Amino acid sequence: MPTVQFNNAAYEAEPSESVLDTLLRNGEEPNYSCRKGSCLNCMMRAPEGGVPSSAQAGLRDTLSVQGYFLSCLCVPESDISVVPAEDAALFQRAVILSRELLAPGICRVILEPATPLYYHAGQFLNLRRHDGLCRSYFLASVPNLDRYLEFHVKRMPGGQLSNWIFDDMKVGDSVDIQGPNGACFYLPGAPGQSLMLVGSGTGLAPLVAIARDALNDGHLGPVRLYHGSHTPVGLYLRDTLFDLAQAYPNFNYTGCLSGANPPLGYSHGRADDVALGEIKDLSGWRVYLCGNPPMVHGAKKRAFLAGADMQEIHANPFELKELRSEPGSGEHKTFAA
Ligand SMILES: Cc1cc2nc3c(=O)[nH]c(=O)nc-3n(C[C@H](O)[C@H](O)[C@H](O)COP(=O)(O)OP(=O)(O)OC[C@H]3O[C@@H](n4cnc5c(N)ncnc54)[C@H](O)[C@@H]3O)c2cc1C
Known part of the structure; x- marks a missing residue:
């Protein structure tokens, strides 16, 4: 089995074990949060290389070339020497x-x-x-x-x-x-493309930014934003989004309530259900999904089945720090929207 050298110690990795899990199993306290490659909190550096490229997914090239990698995704194929990420560089x-x-x-x-x-x-x-x-x-x-x-x-x-x-x-x-x-952002170059943005809870944050960015850039295709919450107070920024819809006729905002008996003026159901119920054919669309991980993962599959190209689906689950699972167990907590 490969060894992981860290802090003047060498730890033997178990089969298929990530560098992060090897270090945690041996009582080290490296930084980490989601353990899924989403949050980048567990970034480390391998000064002498030996990092599988899959452990550098999502990192900027400037970091990859310096040997930075995500320790939660790195299953070493041979002995590897790792150090904490250097503060000043990051x-x-x-x-x-x-x-x-x-x-x-x-x-x-x-x-x-x-x-x-x-x-x-x-x-x-x-x-x-x-x-x-x-x-x-x-x-x-x-x-x-x-x-x-x-x-x-x-x-x-x-x-x-x-x-x-x-x-x-x-x-x-x-x-x-x-x-x-992260690679969840508006790409200019296809101003006529239709955009669907679906978020729960604070998953609205990047979606508002993407919508404003696209509209400010002169995007001409439809921009359809669906925001979901259990209760009306969770649909924050409602007035701002209606104002945006007034200013840009190609922008549309739908507030979706999953709780029972929604007041008039709201759509009833989870944001992804409402969105995919209204737009059944997503061929040619670009789709952005943010927030509660089960919603994001489920909607990603459904958007694909509705015709969206996998390359055009940007899925951003808000993974929480996994505090309950054992290293490597793959269990995770979800973010309640
Ligand atoms: C890429 C990405 C982007 C994100 N963007 C946003 C965003 O824009 N807005 C946003 O609000 N969030 C976002 N999140 C989530 C955010 O990063 C944090 O995970 C979230 O704010 C919770 O952090 P915390 O320190 O408050 O909770 P933590 O302390 O990490 O706790 C997480 C959960 O575990 C529970 N818990 C704590 N201690 C224990 C214990 N001992 N045993 C069992 N359970 C325990 C807590 O009750 C809590 O529910 C994002 C996550 C990712 C990965």
Whole structure:
């Protein structure tokens, strides 16, 4: 079996075991969160190489060539020496400019980075508190339209970082940010293409950004945004989205309520059910799905079966830190929208 060298120790990997799981099984405490290759919190570096390319999926080329990789995806084929990701290469400081409630349990956080951040609307950053606690959040801002970085954070019952953001984080405090990450963004070049955007809860954040970016870029095809929540208060930004629909005739917003007896003016059902019920043929469409992982994974399959090309489906599940499963068990918690 290959060994994983870390911190002057060599640990033997079990068959099919990831570098992250080998380190955790041996009592090391590397950073990690989702364990699925989505959040990039577990990034490490292999200075002498030997990383399978599948462990660099989603990393920017500048990071891949320096030997950065995702330890949760890296099943070593031979002995490998790994070190923690170097801070200065990955993180920069950002100051909290404001924090306000958008709805009960959902807040908007505005940050100013120490140096300009070049990103696409719809990408995500990792936010790290000074004690090292780190979680991923999508950008709700648009580089060409907004001066600062905006995030929408849902308070998770018992969640460490989200509760800190709601209760203890102060304007003027700073956090470290890493990114931008992810390939969920608007691609100019096909202005007539139809876009379907489906999100639950704070999955709305990147979708608003993508829609505003596309419309500002002169997108001419239909842009159909479906936002889902259990209750009406969860459909935050409703007025803003209706205003956007007034300003751009090709933009359409549908608020979807999955709870019983929705008031007039809302569609009844989960956002993905409403969207796929209304648009049955997705051939030629580009589809963006964000939020609750079971919804995102299920809708991805259904969008494909409805005719969307797999390359045109951008699926972004909000995976939570897996705290309950054993290393390598593959179980995960889901994000309740
Ligand atoms: C790419 C990506 C983008 C994301 N974007 C967003 C976004 O834009 N907005 C957003 O709101 N979220 C987003 N998320 C989710 C976000 O990263 C965090 O996972 C979320 O905010 C919860 O973090 P937390 O530290 O508050 O909760 P954690 O402390 O990580 O806890 C997660 C869950 O586990 C439970 N838990 C905690 N401790 C224990 C324990 N000892 N035993 C059992 N269960 C426990 C908590 O109650 C909570 O429900 C995104 C995730 C990913 C992967």
